Amino acid sequence: MSEYRYRSTGEVKSQGQIRSDHPNTSLPKVWTEATCDGLGIDPILASPRPTPSGDYRVAVRDGVEQDASGNWVYAWAEQDMFSDYTDEEGVTTTKAEHEAAYQADLDAKAAASTRAQRDAKLFETDWTGLSDVTMTAEMAAYRQALRDITDHANFPSLQDTDWPEAP
Numbered sequence: 001m002s003e004y005r006y007r008s009t010g011e012v013k014s015q016g017q018i019r020s021d022h023p024n025t026s027l028p029k030v031w032t033e034a035t036c037d038g039l040g041i042d043p044i045l046a047s048p049r050p051t052p053s054g055d056y057r058v059a060v061r062d063g064v065e066q067d068a069s070g071n072w073v074y075a076w077a078e079q080d081m082f083s084d085y086t087d088e089e090g091v092t093t094t095k096a097e098h099e100a101a102y103q104a105d106l107d108a109k110a111a112a113s114t115r116a117q118r119d120a121k122l123f124e125t126d127w128t129g130l131s132d133v134t135m136t137a138e139m140a141a142y143r144q145a146l147r148d149i150t151d152h153a154n155f156p157s158l159q160d161t162d163w164p165e166a167p
Contacts, residue, residue, distance in 0.1 A: 002031075004041040005064055005072050012044065012064055047073040056081040056099050111156035118149050125166070138167035 002015040018039065019027055028035060036043060047067070050059045062077035082098035125143060128135045145164035149155065154162050 003044040004036070004039075005044055007040045007042060042072050044072045044074065047076070050076050050078070052078055056102070107156060111150075114149070114156045114158055118146050121163075121166075122146050136167065142167055 003012055004015065004018055005012050013021070015031070018041065022039070031043075044064050052059055057078055058081050059076045059078050061074055063075045064072050065075040067073045080095065082095045082102070084092060084094050085098070086092045122143060125139060127133065128139045128143075142164055149158070149163070152158060152162055
């Protein structure tokens with residue numbers, strides 16, 4: 001969605017809102033620099049969202065600002081992802097409780113993903129357990145290591161080197 005800044009007031013509006021502000025004016029489909037000058041507006045350019053400085057922090061849009069080239073761009077502010085919250089019944093949930101619940105959800109998703117990878121690796125070697133195939137000791141050890149992966153010190157955030165090597 002295109003946004004523009006009125007030069008006279010600093011107000012930021014969408015292209016649709018500016019069209020509504022000028023109901024008796026025929027405006028082109030594509031707005032050029034001349035169109036913007038005639039309306040007394042400047043386009044607002046997207047700027048990259050900064051990376052938050054820590055866990056449980058987010059970057060949010062905070063108006064507009066001029067960059068070094070004089071262009072109007074998105075301004076960003078960093079804020080905490082969570083805060084203390086009191087519901088309508090007077091029950092307060094602390095920031096720390098919100099963070100713990102969020103982290104538990106992330107850990108559960110990571111664990112489910114890791115288990116899915118493990119299950120796929122086991123499935124690839126299931127044929128070695130058929131009754132007409134003799135499973136080697138190395139394959140049995142590999143499959144057992146896959147089943148034990150949830151006991152690994154880095155579980156659920158395993159690196160490639162944490163996985164057992166297939167024989």
